[in-house]
Structure formats: C-alpha cells, structure tokens
Amino acid sequence: MLKQFSIILSIYFLGELFHKALELPVPGNILGMLILFFGLLTGVIKLEMIDRISDFLLDNLAFFFLPAGVSLITCFALLEGKWTAILWVSIISTVIILGVTGLTVEFVKKTLQRKLIDTAFLGKETGKGEINKKEIQVHERIQAHERAQAHERAQVRERNTEKVS
Template sequence: MIQDRSFISYLIQFGIILLVTLLGDFFYTHMNLPIPGNVVGMLLLLFFLLTGVLKLSMIEEVSNFMLKHLSFFFIPAAVGLITCFSVLEGKWTALVVISIVSTFIIAVVTGITVQILMKRRQTGD
C-alpha cells in the first residue's frame, strides 16, 4: 500500500511538470513566440517555483528521479539528430568551432562565477 501511494505521488508530480510543459507549448503555439515551447515551459516552471505558486516539494521526488536518469532522456534527441545528417552535411566545421568556442566561454564564465561566490562566502556577505 505504501508503494501504491508512492507511485500515485510520482504520477501527480509528473503530471504537474507535464502540465507546465504543455502550458509552455500552448503559449509558444498561440503567441508565436521565438522561444521553443519546452523552454517556455521551463521558464514558467522557474517562475512558478520562485513565486510560490508551486512548492519544490510538489515536484521534488520525480524531479530527482529525472535528474538521476538524465542521460536516458538524451537518447531520443540523439536518434533525431542521426536522421538529420543530410541537413548537417557541409556544416560540420562550423558546428565543431561553435561547440569548442561555446564550451570555452561556459568554462570561463563558470570559473569566474565560482570565484566570485567563494570570495563572497569567505567575506561573509
């Protein structure tokens, strides 16, 4: 019986995340936004969490499960990319350069951010 409650809790939490994602897709479709619907959904989820409309406890268990198995969720994207090789033909150099440059920028920004946060923690701000 405890497992049944846990399963139902997971379903409810997953349903909340799914509803927010669908809401993001709805806004994307009906408002002609330049940002993809899944990104709009993530921004809505962040907004709902920051404003207290949603409490972290309402989605925490299923979110931790999804984060734990995150690599599994990249499989459909990878398969979709494989089917688009003809579109990417002749653009590999640009993709590699963009990947290297963006990785470098992310590493630098992350390093600077960590240094700033460590200095703040040491000074007690």
C-alpha cells in the first residue's frame, strides 16, 4: 500500500511542479488529477497499481473535509450577513452539477448503446453510428421468438413438476 501511496503522491507533486514551472492558472492538484486520468486512460498506470490506496482514500473522504469545516467555523465573523448568498450559490451550483451530470450520463449511454448495437447486431463497427433498421427489427423478432420458446419450456417444466407432485 505504501507503493500505491507513493505513486499517487508523486503524481500530485508532478502536477504541482508543472503548475510552478509553467505558471499555469490551473492548480497543481488539478493538473495531478489530469495526469493520473491520462495515465490510466493510456495504460501507463494500471488500475491495480493504485486500487487499494484509492479505496482507502475514498472510504475516508469525509475526514479530509474536516480542516475546511474548522476553517469555516473560525471565520463566522467574515461570513455574517452573507449566508443567503452562500445558500443560493450552493443551490444553483448543485442544480447545474446535477443537470450536467445527467446530460453527460445520457449522452454516454446513448453513444455506448449505439456502438454496442453496431458491433453486436451488425457484426461490425460502422464508426458513424448508422444502424440498419431492418437488421435490428429482424434481430428483435429473433429475440422475441427465443423468449417465447423459453417461456413455453418453462411452462412445460411446471406442468411436469405438477404431474410428479
């Protein structure tokens, strides 16, 4: 687990190094997350290399929010009179995040579903998401016929079981 933690920590420090060296307006920890993402995406970093430490960090995520919470408590004087603004910003940002997340999930599901249909039903990837509707209808009829046959077999088994009982 120490090796996994050192991988995560070195990626974080690499992001901080890029931030300082290139004077980018993006924080170093965000650059580190991007490095980790692209490392996982390209296969340079295998998921098995960081899975246990990632699970540990995610399981204890609430612990890492304690310093921010304590800082808010010590700054009550600064926040006085601004609670409605903070509340509205929190509500609006939550709604935006929910909407964008939902739209992204729908887009990814449709894209993956179209790709699966192309590869599974047509036996090839068209690359453009074009689907031959006639072939899909034939496939759906075949599936319906197979379901009907399975249902008939189940009914026969039930009747045979009742006869034996």
